[in-house]
Amino acid sequence: MKRVLYCLLAALMVPPVWAESMRLNMTQGVTGISQEVYHLHMTIFYICCVIGVIVFGVMLYAIVKHRKSKGAVAANFHESTKVEILWTLIPFVILIAMAIPATKTLLAMEDPSNSDLTIKITGSQWKWHYDYFDKGVGFYSVLATPRDQIENKQAKQEHYLLEVDKPLVLPTDRKIRFLMTSDDVIHSWWMPAFAVKKDAIPGFINEAWARIDKPGTYRGQCTELCGKDHGFMPIVVKAVEGPEFDTWLASQKQAQLDAAAKAKAALSKTLTKDELYQKGEKVFLAHCAACHQPTGLGIPGVFPALKGAEIVLGPAEKHIHIVKFGWPGSAMPAFGKQLTAEEIAAVVTYERNAWGNNVGDAVQAADVDKVEK
């Protein structure tokens, strides 16, 4: 029975050694529900421990005492209906005792009614979009860890792979309803601190909710395999108090109105090819390089190369169309809703002139605006 001792020993020795770097148990979280889930988890864990100690204990006793080498002679019993009924009924009763609190918590978790705020969460390969329902605010939230850290060229920071450019900002002490969906494959939005994990499924909408007790920054990740960069789509929530949230939301709304006005103004602007190229390179690295690769070579058989590609070298209109509206039946999404006309113009210009493509033309925001589905 050395292995049991070993397991127990490992379990006992674990906390002091690892505690500084990693929490070893489920988080208690910062919502009422997450606390309930934590307690449920601990209760069932303790029950398992007690059963384990009894069963393994009896076994250990037999292993030590009833050894042939110690002269043990086998007894003859091999049946007892009474005992069988007993150890069918006792677990059954324990299970019912467990099912009651589990059911209660579950029903509470599944009741998103009377919410104060609704956030629509849309997953796509490999980023999250947050839309503050009816508030005129929405944005993408993308991994902020630099490529160099991932490729071990730079020291990794504390929040390596768990940091984003724009966190989801939420108010404390309000009931927030989440609606999850997806633009491409199935993703899953998991925020351990809220005990919320719900799949984002293309064509369907799922619901969950949270009431956050404490301001702070909370981190999670996508938990449904969603393709190549599944490990690189973190979730960060910044919870602030109600009034601060209201101010933030108002400023965001204004900022988005300004951005829309700017994008509209950009339609009449003409940029030089160099300006477009430089801007386009940034857009490309942020939005396109994950699949088409920074080299423009793609991944053969999975993501097509842009270097020397027919579409890129051909008429600009078709090229713009694919970037703006996507390519149905493939993994190429429609960027029209996440990039401005100016950004699409820039990235198209970049693709047409980078990696030796040298088409030589410059696409302007107005050209992009003209292309219709």
Added chain:
Amino acid sequence: MTTANPQTNETVETIHEETVETNHDDHGHHEQPPKGIMRWILTTNHKDIGTLYLWFSLTMFFIGGAMAMVIRAELFEPGLQLVEPHFFNQMTTVHGLIMVFGAVMPAFTGLANWLVPMMIGAPDMALPRMNNWSFWILPFAFLILLSSLFMEGGGPDFGWTFYAPLSTKYSGDSTALFVFAIHIMGISSIMGAINVIVTIFNLRAPGMTWMKMPLFVWTWLVTAFLLIAVMPVLAGAVTMVLTDKFFGTSFFDAAGGGDPVMFQHIFWFFGHPEVYIMILPAFGIVSAIIPAFSRKKLFGYSSMVYAVASIAILSFVVWAHHMFTTGMPKVALLFFMYCTMLIAVPTGVKVFNWVATMWKGSLSFEPPMLFAVAFVVLFTIGGFSGLMLAMTPADFQYHDTYFVVAHFHYVLVTGAIFSIMAAAYYWLPKWTGHMYSMTLAKWHFWCSVISVNVLFFPMHFLGLAGMPRRIPDYNIQFANVNEIVSIGGFAFGLSQLLFLALVIKCCRGGEKAPAKPWDGAEGLEWEIPSPAPYHSFTTPPEVK
């Protein structure tokens, strides 16, 4: 694991007669196998086919294991070092497929082939030609699957669960090969299952009534029915994936009126019984070994049979516990939670019965017993985490994290695979006619049992701390534990080379094994000599 090696076995030499390469299913006309490669290709003998299955499974175990080593090497420290995420996903996918369909299932089929006829007093399997066919299509299925890794764009990368639309609209062209390979594996499994059922129904020796059958035979009978029930469902799922991807259907595409969640319902309707397909025969093996080395009859034989049957029936109504986060209605969540918790009852009964069998026995710890005892303890730990996962609210925190990875590896590695090791150590003398090295076997056991816990136990903590599964890179807080896990992984992988060495050594020679090398062993297979003659029972034995 080959049968008698003619060079080292005098009995074989003395009664050997020249045999013709034909009429292999014509039992009784000849007692000895032909020589050379054609023996294996044309064989209809249950022992030869069992041997082929077992060697095939061992090969796949090492190939799938090598992929696990790649995974653990990449996860050894944070950052991307060895492989690209795209290749990492292919490794996790193909590792899973190979271990499930290539290592565990064929190993159990191999054991069934070897043991079921001997245990029920039959001369061979009931359908020997089909038996040949069901094995020989298998290597091609895996050649197809493995060769897809070398295609442009790589092999399947959507997880062994191949959720749509990741496996349809967003997958590479190798999906076609994946689908074809799964179809072949499915056909092979179904044929194997039919053979087991027909054999058990028709070829039992006189007096071998249902409630006298060894538990291994019982568990395999139930497993065979599960296979026939769910392998066609898997075939349906892969076919729909195929047509969605290549022929424009929309079974799993909401834009065309389909439903991606329906894929998961279909897959797990196969997938959950599949879990029991991989564990019920293990129950049978352990129920043979523990009494043998406790020198005491199995406690509660009939309750064991009923427990297996009820687990099998329940396995059809718990599938959606893999899908709690897909947004099912409340009633469905509750139903699947309750049913899943209920499975703990018959599973508990089995564990209690094994412990009661050991209680007041006369125990000794030869290698089969060591693995069987480790099975009971470690499988129970997997059962505990399974019970935790059944609680829907808690599952929202566990789901798709390393907690789940820890859980199913406890059930499949220290469960299914440990039971297969136990079986190999228990019946190797019967198969080869030689005793194996007890010292080497004990080394194998202790290295395995320690490293496997270093490998899988800390994964529970990783999951609870928030590390999702199927990611090639992780936050630095997980670094220390991942390092320990990887070291455990490498050690476990290397330990299995001891097993390979032991088996090869045992096949080649060694101390001659008596008909019944374990004094406490019971069953018809111990009444025939070791190695077992080419045709087990030409005249049916009498069962009292």
